[in-house]
Amino acid sequence: MRLRTSSIVGITATALSVAAIGYTVLPVVGELLGGPGRPQAGYVSGAQAKAARPSLPHWLPDSATEVDYKASSDGGNRLLHARLTDGALPAACTTAVSSARPAKLTARWFPAGIDVRPTASCGQYLVVLDGEQLYAWQTDAARVPVAEAAAAR
Incomplete structure (x- = not known):
């Protein structure tokens, strides 16, 4: 044929x-879907997010709304977005003193380039508060020393 x-x-x-x-x-x-090996989820409130994901930071207010979270499965890189209706940083946050960008981690809800201007640090996260919108990220490099210190105890 x-x-x-x-x-x-x-x-x-x-x-x-x-x-x-x-x-x-x-x-x-x-x-x-969060990409291969990169779990991603959205939650109605900070309380719901922390109950569902123990890896979310304790400083995230329970009253936060519109919570988005993405974590790298191959390290400690994390992205976090939440709406804080009072527009104020959580009490556990302090003025940022350094900057570190989350390696190879992006999300459609995390604005490109926002991680070059942190305004505060909250635990191991660097944070930008833009009105009521909180954008936070943690790098693997920030997580490792804390994990090692906890293991040494």
């Missing part, structure tokens, strides 16, 4: 179209 040139072109075009759609759609689906 001989295939016509038009059939070969049609089959090739269809295969390339399917590949292009897969190449375009899969990263978006992966981001929506």
Whole structure:
């Protein structure tokens, strides 16, 4: 059986179209699902988030709303967003003294470039408070010394 040139072109075009759609759609689906090895979740309140995820920081107010959280499975990199209706930093926070960017961790709800201007530190997290919107990140480098200190006790 001989295939016509038009059939070969049609089959090739269809295969390339399917590949292009897969190449375009899969990263978006992966981001929506948190990406491979990067758990991501959204919560109604800080209390609900902390009850569901023990890895969320204790300083996050229970009254926080619209909580988004993403964690790297291969280290201590974390991203956090929450709405603080009073627009005030949690009491456990202090003025930021350094800056460290979360390596290879992004989320559609975490603004690009915001991590270059931390305004406070809350525990191991660096924080930007923009009105009522709190954006926080923790790096693996910040987590490791604390984990080692806890293990030495």
